[in-house]
Amino acid sequence: MTSLLSVRDLSVRFTVRRDRSRRQVAAVTDVTFDLSPGECLALVGESGCGKSVLASALLGLLPGNATATGTALLGGTAPTRSAQNSSGGGLGLPTDDAAPGERLDLPGGDAGAGLREELDLLSVGERVLATRVRGRRVGLIPQSPAGHLTPVRTIGSQLAETIRELTGTPRARLGEAVLTAAKRAAFPADHLGLHPHELSGGLAQRAATALALVGDAPLLLADEPTTGLDRDLVDRTAAELRRHVDGGRALLLITHDLAAAEHVADRVAVMYAGRIVELTEATSFFGSPGPRHPYARRLLDALPTRAFTPIPGMPPALDALPSGCAFAPRCTAATSACVADLPLLTDGVACHHPLQADSAPLEDNDALQV
Ligand SMILES: Nc1ncnc2c1ncn2[C@@H]1O[C@H](COP(=O)(O)OP(=O)(O)OP(=O)(O)O)[C@@H](O)[C@H]1O
Numbered sequence: 001m002t003s004l005l006s007v008r009d010l011s012v013r014f015t016v017r018r019d020r021s022r023r024q025v026a027a028v029t030d031v032t033f034d035l036s037p038g039e040c041l042a043l044v045g046e047s048g049c050g051k052s053v054l055a056s057a058l059l060g061l062l063p064g065n066a067t068a069t070g071t072a073l074l075g076g077t078a079p080t081r082s083a084q085n086s087s088g089g090g091l092g093l094p095t096d097d098a099a100p101g102e103r104l105d106l107p108g109g110d111a112g113a114g115l116r117e118e119l120d121l122l123s124v125g126e127r128v129l130a131t132r133v134r135g136r137r138v139g140l141i142p143q144s145p146a147g148h149l150t151p152v153r154t155i156g157s158q159l160a161e162t163i164r165e166l167t168g169t170p171r172a173r174l175g176e177a178v179l180t181a182a183k184r185a186a187f188p189a190d191h192l193g194l195h196p197h198e199l200s201g202g203l204a205q206r207a208a209t210a211l212a213l214v215g216d217a218p219l220l221l222a223d224e225p226t227t228g229l230d231r232d233l234v235d236r237t238a239a240e241l242r243r244h245v246d247g248g249r250a251l252l253l254i255t256h257d258l259a260a261a262e263h264v265a266d267r268v269a270v271m272y273a274g275r276i277v278e279l280t281e282a283t284s285f286f287g288s289p290g291p292r293h294p295y296a297r298r299l300l301d302a303l304p305t306r307a308f309t310p311i312p313g314m315p316p317a318l319d320a321l322p323s324g325c326a327f328a329p330r331c332t333a334a335t336s337a338c339v340a341d342l343p344l345l346t347d348g349v350a351c352h353h354p355l356q357a358d359s360a361p362l363e364d365n366d367a368l369q370v
């Protein structure tokens with residue numbers, strides 16, 4: 001299937017001042033993956049491994065001290081018959097690769113050819129990202145919803161404004177549309193009159209989710225969308241996200257919650273110290289043969305429903321990464337080759353000694369060989 005998003009060699013470097021010298025923080029390094037319409041890729045990994053920075057890079061939301069390199073092609077989408085008619089047709093785009101259920105009758109009278117052409121998200125620039133990409137072609141459920149909500153406006157009025165802007169819903173039907181949008185994210189209707197600071201973390205999360213779903217963007221980036229939610233709301237959010245994907249949209253699900261990832265994801269990418277170290281089908285990852293990278297295996301074993309064994313040691317500092325495998329100092333299977341040579345992602349795993357099928361949980365008392 002044609003990719004909706006093709007990320008190639010995406011790297012992000014932050015320049016920071018430390019001890020009166022400038023240092024480079026390698027937050028994301030050489031990340032490559034594809035995402036198709038109707039597919040969910042879960043991006044998992046310990047805190048600080050670069051997941052949110054990756055999402056920010058795709059939306060042009062990096063701070064000023066960051067530099068992103070590589071490419072992130074967002075595929076063009078074909079117009080529907082009605083959009084073709086209304087815009088006079090002939091947008092010069094292929095019509096046979098539209099995702100099933102993809103929203104193509106683009107809102108807001110913005111149905112120009114540029115809206116649907118292929119874009120490199122890393123090079124298009126802020127104006128295109130702000131007017132044509134964010135919310136319309138790429139939706140974001142941010143990790144810190146409070147920072148993305150307007151503090152002085154009620155959730156209801158923020159939803160109404162976003163709905164009007166992105167879908168062109170007439171004023172008379174806005175009230176009904178706000179209720180529908182809130183319900184999709186399990187945001188209670190009787191809280192729509194509240195301001196962001198009056199909401200709990202979980203409610204702010206649901207408000208941000210409702211806002212992100214409004215544009216029905218073909219690609220959704222959901223950064224920890226279930227943080228702060230009770231288990232039944234986690235399940236509801238996971239089900240809503242899956243519905244979104246089954247409607248033909250693509251989802252990059254960034255999460256610590258491997259259980260939620262198991263319910264929603266088609267494929268899993270495991271990040272460690274800024275790199276993808278394993279990229280595989282969710283059924284193989286969560287079932288058989290299981291993760292093949294020792295770090296991925298440890299991550300899964302750390303789940304309370306599995307071996308419940310924490311991963312020993314700490315991830316490396318991103319401004320002083322080793323030249324070989326960054327996981328080697330914590331890896332019980334590491335050899336001198338792991339310290340000397342960086343293993344590249346080959347056949348879905350970046351490891352010199354990938355685990356064999358259905359291997360037993362790794363033991364903490366295995367002596368580190370490095
Ligand atoms: N503005 C910045 N300047 C310097 N370093 C930064 C900046 N923003 C993020 N980083 C670094 O980039 C790394 C990756 O951060 P990121 O937020 O992507 O992690 P994450 O995987 O999303 O973690 P979490 O699961 O905790 O959300 C971190 O080590 C962080 O310190």
Ligand code: NI
Nearest residue numbers: 051052053143
């Ligand atoms: Ni994050």
